[in-house]
Amino acid sequence: MTANMHAFANGAELAGKLADKVAETLSAAITVRGSASIAVSGGSTPKAFFQALSSHSIDWGKVTVTLVDERFVPSDNPRSNHLLVQENLLKDKAAAAKFLPLYQATASVEEAAVIATEKTKAIGHPFDVAILGMGNDGHTASFFPGGSNLKTALDPNTPRGIITMEAEGAGEPRLTFTFSSLQDARLLVLHIEGEGKKDVLAKAEAPGEETEMPIRAMLRRAASPVEIYWAP
Numbered sequence: 001m002t003a004n005m006h007a008f009a010n011g012a013e014l015a016g017k018l019a020d021k022v023a024e025t026l027s028a029a030i031t032v033r034g035s036a037s038i039a040v041s042g043g044s045t046p047k048a049f050f051q052a053l054s055s056h057s058i059d060w061g062k063v064t065v066t067l068v069d070e071r072f073v074p075s076d077n078p079r080s081n082h083l084l085v086q087e088n089l090l091k092d093k094a095a096a097a098k099f100l101p102l103y104q105a106t107a108s109v110e111e112a113a114v115i116a117t118e119k120t121k122a123i124g125h126p127f128d129v130a131i132l133g134m135g136n137d138g139h140t141a142s143f144f145p146g147g148s149n150l151k152t153a154l155d156p157n158t159p160r161g162i163i164t165m166e167a168e169g170a171g172e173p174r175l176t177f178t179f180s181s182l183q184d185a186r187l188l189v190l191h192i193e194g195e196g197k198k199d200v201l202a203k204a205e206a207p208g209e210e211t212e213m214p215i216r217a218m219l220r221r222a223a224s225p226v227e228i229y230w231a232p
């Protein structure tokens with residue numbers, strides 16, 4: 001599939017423009033289908049974008065927000081993506097949105113994945129918006145090189161839903177939507193910032209195995225165009 005580069009002068013300009021595009025997409029979905037769904041990534045990059053999006057006046061009561069992936073930690077843990085979204089996105093106007101967490105207070109991450117899949121099955125067929133990040137190792141979502149379930153995660157025949165992932169670079173065990181769950185989002189965004197991530201993207205766009213840099217699966221096989229939002 002194709003990738004379209006949207007480059008901005010700085011992170012603040014990117015955050016504003018991406019928030020505008022996402023708000024427009026969510027509103028259009030509500031107009032056409034009566035509701036909208038968005039899956040967002042965690043990490044350090046999206047904070048300004050979340051804050052910009054939270055102030056948009058859209059019908060947030062008809063929007064369901066969930067996570068592309070999550071660390072297997074409760075929402076009071078500083079590593080939690082739920083906490084990041086709670087503090088930066090689900091506030092101001094966006095406080096009215098419905099949020100579906102991936103983390104479940106279960107004995108195992110495997111049990112949490114089964115429950116999270118059940119609890120999110122009503123949305124994301126396809127997502128209206130999916131916001132991906134990318135690590136310096138070329139991972140996206142929790143598709144980490146060497147990950148325990150990487151082959152399953154990237155397999156286009158794996159059903160939509162949430163699976164577990166464990167990998168050296170991942171820290172805690174992870175919960176992640178699969179490639180099949182994310183790749184056909186009506187608006188599929190890769191949000192990266194900094195010269196370093198631009199170099200990582202260039203390497204990912206070069207020939208090589210998907211398992212070496214899993215973002216390659218999205219860049220090469222996503223049904224939707226990958227809208228790359230980048231600022232230095």
Ligand SMILES: O=C(O)[C@H](O)[C@@H](O)[C@H](O)[C@H](O)COP(=O)(O)O
Binds near residue numbers: 045069
């Ligand atoms: O849980 C996570 O960490 C994210 O979902 C992950 O996929 C993230 O998007 C990348 O690791 C980039 O993270 P940074 O934005 O911190 O570089």
